[in-house]
Amino acid sequence: MAETQHISSNGAANGDANSEYAASEKILPKRLQRFDSLHMEAGKIPGGSTHAAKVGWATTLHLAFQSIGVVYGDMGTSPLYVFSSTFTNGINNTDDLLGVTSLIIYTVILLPLIKYCFIVLRANDNGDGGTFALYSLISRYARISLIPNQQAEDAMVSRYKLESPTNRIKRAQWIKNKMENSPKFKVMLFLVTVLATSMVIGDGVLTPCISVLSAVGGITQKATTLTQGQIACIAIAILIVLFLVQRFGTDKVGYTFAPIILIWFILIAGIGVYNLIKHDTSVLKAFNPKYIVDYFSRNGKQGWISLGGVILCITGTEAMFADLGHFNIRAVQIGFSVVLFPSVLLAYIGQxxxxxxxxxxxxxxxxxxxxxxxxxxxxxxxxxxxxIASQAMISGAFAIIAQSQVLGCFPRVRVTHTSTKYEGQVYIPEINYALMILCVAVTAIFQTTEKIGNAYGIAVVFVMFITTLLLTLVMVMIWKTSLLWIALFPLIFGGAELVYLSSAFYKFTQGGYLPLVFAAILMFIMATWHYVHVHRYNYELQNKVSSNYVAELASRRNLARLPGIGFLYSELVQGIPPILPHLVEKVPSIHSVLVIISIKYLPISKIETSERFLFRYVEPTDYRVFRCVVRYGYNDKVEDPREFEVLLIEHLKRCIYEESFYSQGGDDVTEESGEAIEASVGVQEGRLSKSSSDRITTSPPNGSIDEVQIIQREMEDGVVHMLGETNVVAEPNADFFKKIIVDYAYNFMRKNFRQPEKITCIPHNRLLRVGMTYEI
Structure with a gap:
């Protein structure tokens, strides 16, 4: 390790740029032990707020109403095109309607209702859902990440805790060890996750096309002279407007229209009841699954092929899980069971x-x-x-891209958080316009919903099947479910999904290839970026600097100390990165206070601000060089530079005080010493109340006060951000394939996507780029 074993600790921060260290706002355990790591700092804060916190029924019902407008638009608009996509060659026998209606009923019951509502939603990551949430959940339990930046302190974050319903430990431990010791399994699990997320992003293209085209197509009932090309042009115009308003945010576009979706459900349910009573009440016999058997007996292969249309009745099911973070489990269950489920069934039965x-x-x-x-x-x-149905999938694609980027799986794009009220709602300009162009192209080329429906079915079922596989892993390792249920879950749900998937693939040449083309392109981008990202990290890890390096710098007489504070960014969380000696070699100087910062994303959705910063001195301590690991969850919003600077410096000051108390008091620090730390900070900031001063039991160490004064003075001189401008190339002896990936594909993406300073919004006049070449 490049750092010494000096341990520092940061307290709770209120997140305000001008936060005060009032003693009443800090929570310290009664006794803090001094550890040979960052454990004390990481574990000091008791558990923060969690998604599992109980809410009242009034709040739950309010969330359930909101979920109608965000989650269920896609599945709710499926009655527009399911029967036309199923009977593409017309209806030869009216009894086939009973079989198809029975298939629709039991498909909706089996997959969205039983699988997702009552099983999959339980596998949330502190309230967040989706494929990345499942992958993150598994990553916390087993070390399957391809980037070796895991630290013991990570498990001390309040939201990191895992709950196991049973005690079947031995089997779960065996599976965990097998996974951790198998590089091939890690790569396979990563690729499966990337495939699922690529398919969901592909849904962001197909959902707007098929939904808007189906809805607009109804105008031919009154305007009979319109051609299919003209209808496609109207749909394209609506799609362009839809993508242009994305920058205003999901909550403004989606939440506002929950009443419209509710009216839609009331309308389709009412029309369904009307048609049922007026035309043929005998279709209620479709609740007897016998008609499914009769349907396949009568139609054989054609019945199997028609499943590619039937599966469209559950498009948007994955949104229940993916959008869970905006609501809670009970709200989503109520929205589905009370509103969507009866409405769409009545609509299909009426049709x-x-x-x-x-x-x-x-x-x-x-x-x-x-x-x-x-x-x-x-x-x-x-x-x-x-x-609105299109909106849900578009915003879902934004969220997935944002998660992929912070986990090192996607090139840099500018992520804008569009809502201060609803966390996780983001807008990405580059992705928005790329989706718009693809939607317009798909609509203009296909013009009808038939071929788009063939493509849509593959994307929908593929994601559902991958969710089944990942959830089976969760059941084995984390829930530790009995073997009977572990066998039944993939057998029943996975088996049904594979049957539907095989049918959808039958129409591969009739549009079914579209989501696979999208997924292949996205997977290549994500896998290439992550491959180089992992190798860059390993390069820094293998070339990290000796722990004596800073001591050698301190002994150099000719090394200038520049006024101000320097923030040197590196992905490396262990040791001193090779970029530091490179910087000193090119510019023989170093800032009076240097903080080597590693921004690290943990496999959890959110991290409290009070648990974000981990500090450590680098010897010699009077040289004022610090290591800092800044931890975020994959749904966290990164602060703007000024707020980030203030938060980091405030935590650094507190660490200096606490380190002084530990040095003064030995291995243990009592609660009274902790209060003295708070009081010392209050004295230094000139904001200590009388009640705080009454609790001082230990004099603040003079050395720590001097250090904090130096830090404050240097901050007033300014903060300079130093970013590594690393040029990554393949080693001279690398094989041809690796050179293509690294030298051409990766570097093309790096140059044509946003640069690091544009992502972090670092002011140009306080940015210093440090160029260096990594051979991987």
Missing amino acids: AAYLRNYPEDVANTFYKSIPGPLYWPTFVVAVAAAI
């Missing part, structure tokens, strides 16, 4: 009843079955619902 009498209308079932006076209101609401 089946209508088609029993008018099978020739299957190509435009939804609009044909609407009672005349309700046509225009339903058309307007359908278009609005399609737009």
Whole structure:
């Protein structure tokens, strides 16, 4: 290790740029032990707030109402195109409607209701869902990350804790050890996760296309002269407007329209009941699964092929899990069970009843079955619902890209947080316009929902199947479920998904290739970026500087100390990075206070500000060089530079005080000493209240006061941010494939995506770039 064993500790911070160290705001345990690590600093803060905190029924119902507008738009608009996508060649036997309706009913019950509502939602990562949340959950339990930056202190973060419902430890430990010792399994698990996230991003292209095109297509009922090309142009215009308003944020676009989605559900349920009563109540026999068997017996291969259309009834199911972080489990369950489930089932049953009498209308079932006076209101609401359904998947794609970037799996893009009220809602300009161009291209090329539906089915089922695989791992290792349930879960749900997936792949050449092309491109980008990211980290790890280096600097008489504070950024969390001696060699000087900062993202969604900063002195202590690990969750918003500087310096001052008390008092620090630290900080800042001064039991160490005064004076002289401008190239003896990946693919992405200073918004006049070449 390049650092000495001096340990420092930071207290709670209120997040304000001008935070005060009032003693009443700090929480210290009664006795703090001095450890040979950063453990004390990491474990000092008791558990922070968690997603599992109980909320009242009023709040839950309010969240359930909001979830209708954000989560269920996609699945709720599926009645626009399911029957037309299933019976692409028309209806030859009206009894087939009973079989397909039965398939729809039991597919909705099996996958969204049972699997997602009551099982998958439990596998959340402190309230956040989605494929990356499952991967992060597994990463916390087993060391499967390809980047070797795990530290023991990470497990002390309050949200890091894992709960195991049972005590089947031995089997789980065996699986964990196998995973940790298998590089191939780590790579495979990473690639499966990236594949699933790529498919979800692909949904962000296909959902707007099929939803808006289906909704707008209904206008032909009144405007019979419109051609399919003209309808596609109207859909394209709506899509362009939809993407142009994304910069205003999800909460403004999505939450505002929850009432519209609710009206949509009421309309489709009411129309379903109307059609059921008017046309054919005998379709209620579809609740008997016998008709599924009859359907396949009668149609054979054609029945299997039609499953590619049936699966579209559950498009958007993954959104229940992916958008969980904005709500809570019970709210999502209520929204699905009370509103969406009965509404869509009534809509499908009503359409089946209508088609029993008018099978020739299957190509435009939804609009044909609407009672005349309700046509225009339903058309307007359908278009609005399609737009909102598209919004959910677009914002989901933004969130996934943001998570991928912080975990080192995607090139740098500018992530803008669009809501101070709802965490995790982001907007990415580059991705937004890329999705817009792709949506316009797909709509213009295909023009009808049939081929887009073929593509959509593959994307939907692929993601669901990967969720089944990852959740099975969670059941084995973390939940420690019984072997019977572990076997039944992938057998029942995974088996059903594989049957649907095989049917969707049958139409590979008829549009089904589209999501795989999107996924292949995204996987190449993400895998290439992560591959080089891992090798860059390993290069720094292998070339880290000796622990005696700073002591050698201190002995050099000709090394100038520049006024101010220097922040030197490096990904390395262990030791001193090779960029420091390179900097000193090129510019023979060093700032009066130097903080080597490693920004690190943990496999959890959020980290409290009070647990964010970990400090350590680098010997000699009077040379004022510090190591700092700044930890974020993958959904955390990074502070602006000024706020970040103030937070870091305030925590640094506190660390200096506490280190002085530890040095003065030996290995233990009592609660009274902790209060004295608070009082000392209050004295230094000139804001100590009388009640605080009454509690001082130990005189503040003079050395620490002098050090803090120096830190404060240097901060007034200014902070300079030093970023490594690393040029990564393949080693001379590397194979041809590696040279293509590193020298061409990676460097092309690095040059054409945003640069680090544009991501962190560091002011140009306080930025110093340090160039260096890494051969990997």
